[in-house]
Structure formats: C-alpha cells, structure tokens
Amino acid sequence: MSSFIQRTELKTVYYTPVHCPFCGTRVMGADAEDETRITACPHTLFIAHDTAFEYRSERLDNNLELSALSELEIEQKWSAHRNGIDGFTDEVTVPDAIKVAAYAPAPSAYGSYYGFAPIA
Ligand SMILES: [Zn+2]
Structure with missing residues (x-):
C-alpha cells in the first residue's frame, strides 16, 4: 500500500525561501529580477498556491x-476538494514525497505549497 505525501508546515517563518530537499535548488524567488519566477528541479512535483497550480510535473499528473x-x-x-488545492495535493502517493506548506498568518491566510520526491 502506498502512503501519502509527508507534510511540513511553515507558519512563523512562512516567507523563507523553499529549496528542494534532494538537490538544494531554490524553487522560487531565486531570480532577483523576478521573485515570482519558478525554478522547478527534477524532484519538484508541484508548486501551488490557494488559487492555482504554478507548476505541475508529469509525475504529479500521473499520480493524481x-x-x-x-x-x-x-x-x-x-476546487471540489473540501480542503482545496492544499487537501488535493495531500493525496499525492509518489514514494517518499515531501510537501512544504507555507501559511501566511491571518488575516491573509494565504498558502503556498511545494511538493518534492526523489527520483527512483
Ligand atoms: Zn531537486
């Protein structure tokens, strides 16, 4: 039986740059000229926020x-998931996948979600 993606939450230092745990690539904001630019490494499964996916890998599409x-x-x-894109991406079952969920504090309550998995 496959298990679900493992979650780590950032709630206090939610704005810290997220790097891939497997190769160290900074996946967002590495470009000083354009902080919203995404740099997906081969381990990146997805990058999302509450209203959209910014990046989906083929492995994610296959898995879900x-x-x-x-x-x-x-x-x-x-959108139909009771917990939206956050809950939807919790259902990933790629082996040893890791998700970082960064939640900005209320009243914004804005979430960013990063998924990674090693390559077998
Ligand atoms: Zn990587």
Missing part, C-alpha cells in the same frame, strides 16, 4: 490521474 484532463477539468477537480 490528471494526464487526460484539460486545465479546466483539473481546476474543477481540486
């Missing part, structure tokens, strides 16, 4: 059975 769906169908799928 999204490959055959349109972008609209994918959005409908995670």
Whole structure:
C-alpha cells in the first residue's frame, strides 16, 4: 500500500525561501529580477498556491490521474476538494514525497505549497 505525501508546515517563518530537499535548488524567488519566477528541479512535483497550480510535473499528473484532463477539468477537480488545492495535493502517493506548506498568518491566510520526491 502506498502512503501519502509527508507534510511540513511553515507558519512563523512562512516567507523563507523553499529549496528542494534532494538537490538544494531554490524553487522560487531565486531570480532577483523576478521573485515570482519558478525554478522547478527534477524532484519538484508541484508548486501551488490557494488559487492555482504554478507548476505541475508529469509525475504529479500521473499520480493524481490528471494526464487526460484539460486545465479546466483539473481546476474543477481540486476546487471540489473540501480542503482545496492544499487537501488535493495531500493525496499525492509518489514514494517518499515531501510537501512544504507555507501559511501566511491571518488575516491573509494565504498558502503556498511545494511538493518534492526523489527520483527512483
Ligand atoms: Zn531537486
């Protein structure tokens, strides 16, 4: 039986840059000119926030059975999850996957989600 992605939450220093735990790539904000730019390494499964996926890997699409769906169908799928994109990405079962969930404090309550997994 496969297990679900392991979660780590950032709630206090939620703004700290997230790096891949397997190769050290800084996946967001590495470009000083454009802090919103994403640098996905081969281990990156997904990068998302509460309203959208910023990046989805083929491994993620295969694991969550999204490959055959349109972008609209994918959005409908995670939107229908009771915990939105956060809960949806908790259902990843890629072996030894790790998720970092960074929550900005209330009243913003804005979440960013980063998923990684080693390559077998
Ligand atoms: Zn990596």
